[in-house]
Amino acid sequence: MSRKHVRYVWVPIIIALIAVPAGFYYVDWSKSGEGAGLYSRQWLPDAVFAYWNPDDFYESTDLVAGEFEGEQCIACHEAVTPGIVKDWQASRHATPGNGKATVYCSDCHGNNHQALHLPAPDVCGACHATQHAQFEDEKRYGFPSHALAMERALDAKHFVDKPKAEVTACLQCHSVASKCDSCHSRHRFNAAEARRPEACITCHSGPPHPDDETYYASAHGQLYLAEGKEWDWSKPLRKGNYKGPTCAYCHMDDGKHQVADKSMWKFGIKEINPLTSGNEVKREQWVALCSDCHEADWSRQQLVGLDAERKQAWKKLYSAEAILKDLRSNDLLYPAANERPPYPTDWLDSLWPRARVGFFEGQASAFYNVSPIERDYFEMWYFDNLGAYKGAAHGDQEAVRRGHAAMERDLAAIEEEASRLQGLADAEQQAQRQRPDAAKLWKSGDYTDFNREQN
């Protein structure tokens, strides 16, 4: 290389030397606002967030001054909040046995009543190190996972954009990353409770993840509903201990606090290649688990069935996405992208408005302020598709049938609406009539104004 060409080496090096630290600085800066996460400078927390995301938002009450030992906490709280004391008294923390020391209130919340804290998983992890390490290990597998749930909720664009009191429920479920009592209700923190499917259903229910309905309707779930009351839930989640599997038996087998490592299709919101070498390994992990009761070939066949169901689902979803993308290309979406409030938190969107179609364009955050046909697709994708997926994964064939029938209806309705939109545009063109501006209708109103001003 001639001396003259050396600058071709230096220029990118210098750019990298500036850009990389600047990037780190920018991310740090954007995370240092009053909210939390990547967009922390764009929002203020609701007061109740302190309890769902204590790491970022909890500040101790200052009602009572002084330092207290465990017995003193109990003596006072027996009168003030008897419920939590009774709960603790029935827990293994109160009577650990085996010569272990009692775990008092102050061991987790601190002694100073003006500097109390709500215990995050690492506080529990000080004693329950194995479980905490397994839980942390989920992060290696990305999202969805319990350990990354809070982080991802805080960075979701619709969470950032919407008024904070509206999206409180997001954090209530996603707090599974911030505190162990999502599954082990305070202040009993019972392992047996968390082994039962009911521990999961407060969050794992509803249109995008009907895990409760599909499990209960499956043969596994029916067995649980009929006989589960008599099973000994103090036993570990291991072969031979339970007649039928529950959520935790399969997803946290052997009591491993790691729900992400075997996950292939994840939440079902994007298509994956189920046959990668990584997924072959996961597939064999499932087969090994199912072999507690089922023959390996039979289990493999079930997983092949799930892949086939997914393939069918994605065929339908892509057909619908193609229709929407055509509408977008032909400027047939009404309201057009520039006639609606800008896409959540996206400054580029106010300069270059664009409708979002499908997972990779972020439609998961674009379920409001969009035209009805886009919302129809959102519901097809997020509700009916995911209902079918959960049915297929949990062995509820009726939910699979229902979900696919619904997707076919959705697709037909989307096709019909698309041709109606085309018809309207054709008629306007023929009559040389301009399409009315939809901005006034879509960009104002009680909620829309409030949403623009308060988030």
Place this chain on the structure above:
Amino acid sequence: MRRLVCVWLTGFASISMAEVPVPEGTFENSACLECHQQQSAELVAAWQQSVHAATETLASCVDCHGKSHGKAAARARRDGTCVDCHGGADSPVNHSYTTSKHGILVRLEQDEWDWNRPLEQANYRAPGCAYCHMHKGNHNVSAGVRIWNAMDGIDTAERERVQGAMRAVCQECHSPRYITRLFDNGERMLDIGRMKVHEAAAVIEQAAGEFTGAELVAAREYFVRMQSLHLKNVYLGIGHQSPDYQWWHGQPALDGDLLRIKGAVGELHRLPARGNSKDGE
């Protein structure tokens, strides 16, 4: 004998049933009321103030307690007493509760609990329907429940009455600050849901001046769903602490209704006969 029965019933919340003989036989509602009106007038009066005493929603003594005295209180305290009249297990009012953390704890543990204990002082690990809505045996189930009104907010006096009654229950387990913050957050969340309903109402009202009733049928159907189903889901999700009802069955469902109302009205503006001159300006 009748006096003895009444003495027992007056104090059934605090006196162990084993100690006082109970009358045998079955009773109709009129017989219950006749006796209890004399001996536990407060209890009857509370019931009479409640929605349970109204003719069209009558839940009489025997409906909840059964016709015989044995374990009459313990029986009525369990969630099963309430479910059938309140729309069955799958109705939003029940499902929002049974999938909440309170609801799942009751579901898992209720068969191990001694239901003879009064509904107070965290005698139960988690609250069932009656624990909150008939706390300390208060037979006015409406005490901690606001009158459902989709469009208007709640006035301060009504809010204080309702929240005061519920605060007394929550504070047996939860800190006062936590309760206050949840209550305030709930008010704000419901207000936001209501803003969506108001926004939709304004769109329909404006459109009603321009289009016929028949043209607005679809928009009005979405509006009814907003008021009677999705906003109510938000309200039930807040009251019963179900994140799923606050969110998936609530707020995004309202968003869907609102945009479909706007979509339906927006499309009417494009009809050849009218829209252009009005909206092109």
